[in-house]
Amino acid sequence: MSPDGAGPEAVRTHRYRGPVPELPEVETVRRQLEALLPGATVTGARAHPSPKFAEAPRAAGHRIDAVDRRGKYLLLGLTPATGTTAPAGTGAERELVVHLGMTGGLHVDSASSSGTGPPRAADPYERASWDLDDGRRLWFRDVRRFGRIAVVPAGDHRGLPTLHHLGPEPFDPELDAAGFHRALQGSRRRIKTLLLSQRPIAGVGNIYADEALWRAGIHPGARRVGLERAGRLLGHLREVLAESLDHGGTTLRDYRAPDGAPGDNQRRLDCYGRGGRPCHRCGATLAARALDQRTTTWCPRCQRN
DNA sequence: ACTGTAACCTGCAGGC
């Protein structure tokens, strides 16, 4: 660990550990699942006993009608599948909420893969699975168990505080500099910490927070940001998220090819993980330090407090 | 109501 974060001896090499799902990755998953799941009915389910996953079986007996996303949360719309007599819109709809956490992933096994070939060894990191009426299986794998599964009445997110108080989607056309500035002004916390809270804007994680603050020239520890700088930050947040989304298709492994190439996970980053290395803009040595217990990288020259 | 802190969890890297 570096004593002062300055000087060449403070170099910390960034070790890539695999895709941490942030908004672009979650949106990519959503698009893939949207092509696979709607219309399928959940006939059975099981889950790891941890309360983080134990609600998964409550999706059984429901048809998946939609695959939506809010921030980093996947929202699968469910309708009771018991008989066709129930009129639509009776209010019994549920929602399967999935947060991928750090290491979570959703997978769809094709019907054919379950019938032929040798039986697959049980995956020790499987946390929940749902049988579909067409023979396929949807399952959730999460090594570190930072993910979360909930089945709630549609739209009732009281049990998930962050989702309940989630800020606007980054690309919501109604979100503008003035509104973003107002949201930032409502808190005295550090701007970086505030972004990670998901309240001013949804879907921003550690990587994109550092990148956008670097581009905007805003110190991550700032507790006040003016209107103009807030507008610039919003623009840069949209930029980094959109750029990542453009590469999202190559970020994820193909579900159906478990042995497939991991794909190109390289992401061009100017700031995150580059502590001790020269700033791409001014050449100063980037600082890396824990800010509110979250690793934060910034340029002490470009990003003044 | 708000703010800050610890906990959750496990593979991996680095030090000795």
Place this chain on the structure above:
DNA sequence: TGCCTGCAGGTTACAG
């Protein structure tokens, strides 16, 4: 070689 320690991350519970 192998054990031990610390780190990474988003969210939540809890204390002040």
